[in-house]
Amino acid sequence: MVTRERFGNSGGWSRHSLTMGLLFGVFVMSFSVSAAEDDDYLKALSQEADKVGNTVTTEDAAASATAGARGGVSRQLFETELKEKYAGSAVFYSKLPSATQEEIFLEYRSGASIAELRKKIMDRFLHR
Amino acid sequence: MKRWMAMVAVFLMLAGLASAAEEELKVGDEQGVIPLYQGKPYLHVMHEGRSVKVQRVQDREFELHGYFARTSRECPPFCLGPMSVDPGVKTVGELEIFHFMENQMRDGTGVLIDARTPEWYAKGTIPGSINLPFTLLSKDADDLEMEEVLEQLGAKPREEVGPVTRKLEEWGLLDRKYVTDKWDFSECKELVLWCNGPACGQSPRAIQGLLDVGYPAEKIGYYRGGMQVWQLFGLTTIN
Structure with missing residues (x-):
């Protein structure tokens, strides 16, 4: 009888421990799944952020006084557009001294056409 | 002859007006801010x-x-x-x-x-x-x-609340709209x-x-x- 009770108790304890173990396992699993999901999301965000190489920034601070037809456009934006639309001119532009680049950008801001600017880039590059 | 001269003058005047209007429109367009x-x-x-x-x-x-x-x-x-x-x-x-x-x-x-x-x-x-x-x-x-x-x-940590205040808050006699047990968000x-x-x-x-x-x-x-x-x-x- 005692043995049976012992066995019974022992069986009860083992069922209890099994249930507790399972619950604990589920808890830990759900926690780690959630943490893994967060990690995956952060990883995806980080990878996506790397793709933002040329963020279009259109800061207009002190330069607003000289703003012309393209007042809100930053130099970075101008250069991005040049690279995307006129790759050849962008290469020559990149070889110019920074003061000349600034001059061309200011002309762009004041409304010069892109054809004029491309000619100017070539003229400056060839020292004409 | 005079009639012809008058017609030409009117034509020129109208053309001039149209041109001026175009110029005005162009200038206005360039100056216009988005x-x-x-x-x-x-x-x-x-x-x-x-x-x-x-x-x-x-x-x-x-x-x-x-x-x-x-x-x-x-x-x-x-x-x-x-x-x-x-x-x-x-x-x-x-x-x-x-x-x-x-x-x-x-x-x-x-x-x-x-x-x-x-x-x-x-x-x-x-x-x-x-x-x-x-x-x-x-x-x-x-x-x-x-x-x-x-x-x-702008949230403020809440000091320990006494049992009376807590009860009053539970009963809805004190406003708990912007407070939690830990924080006061009223400001x-x-x-x-x-x-x-x-x-x-x-x-x-x-x-x-x-x-x-x-x-x-x-x-x-x-x-x-x-x-x-x-x-x-x-x-x-x-x-």
């Missing part, structure tokens, strides 16, 4: 201690390029989200942001929050925004960093949170985090358009 909205050409907002002019790109031929010109991203995780994050949180558009910049932000009662991770913030943000990443705003109310943030946003600031746009989950997560610690929903706004729509309208961004 405003933020009708009657509001631009506004200024403080960003990291300096005044920044917020306006639209004035080039009518300007087209958006780069990352934010892309229409699609991998989903999941970058799936289109619902218009509303929570029934109590209002979703806002650009005009409400301009108004917020000129009122609540100017008088110190409002904070514009870029809820993206710092690497996104570093690549350009909406002027006037502060960077409180969603990873920070999703922390528990007991977390030290979260406590600091909440205090920065907290109005917030507008934003991230990369309608397919971005960062600001919705941040908003959920704030709601979880008891931040009043009516003091939170969600700018769903985020950086993508902001840039689509050629609005000023800043590094």
Whole structure:
């Protein structure tokens, strides 16, 4: 009888421990799944952020006084557009001294056409 | 002969008038500013201690390029989200942001929050925004960093409440609208949170985090358009 009770108790304890173990396992699993999901999301965000190489920034601070037809456009934006639309001119532009680049950008801001600017880039590059 | 002369004169005069009108129109068109909205050409907002002019790109031929010109991203995780994050949180558009910049932000009662991770913030943000990443705003109310943030946003840690006050609050005899067991939000600031746009989950997560610690929903706004729509309208961004 005692043995049976012992066995019974022992069986009860083992069922209890099994249930507790399972619950604990589920808890830990759900926690780690959630943490893994967060990690995956952060990883995806980080990878996506790397793709933002040329963020279009259109800061207009002190330069607003000289703003012309393209007042809100930053130099970075101008250069991005040049690279995307006129790759050849962008290469020559990149070889110019920074003061000349600034001059061309200011002309762009004041409304010069892109054809004029491309000619100017070539003229400056060839020292004409 | 005189009649012919008169007809030529009238013709020349009409041609001159038309030309003048065209010129006038052209000049007016060149001088015309593309405003933020009708009657509001631009506004200024403080960003990291300096005044920044917020306006639209004035080039009518300007087209958006780069990352934010892309229409699609991998989903999941970058799936289109619902218009509303929570029934109590209002979703806002650009005009409400301009108004917020000129009122609540100017008088110190409002904070514009870029809820993206710092690497996104570093690549350009909406002027006037502060960077409180969603990873920070999703922390528990007991977390030290979260406590600091909440205090920065005007919430006050609550002192130990006596049993009588607690009972009165439970019975609804004392107003518990803006208080939790730990925090008093009655003087907290109005917030507008934003991230990369309608397919971005960062600001919705941040908003959920704030709601979880008891931040009043009516003091939170969600700018769903985020950086993508902001840039689509050629609005000023800043590094």
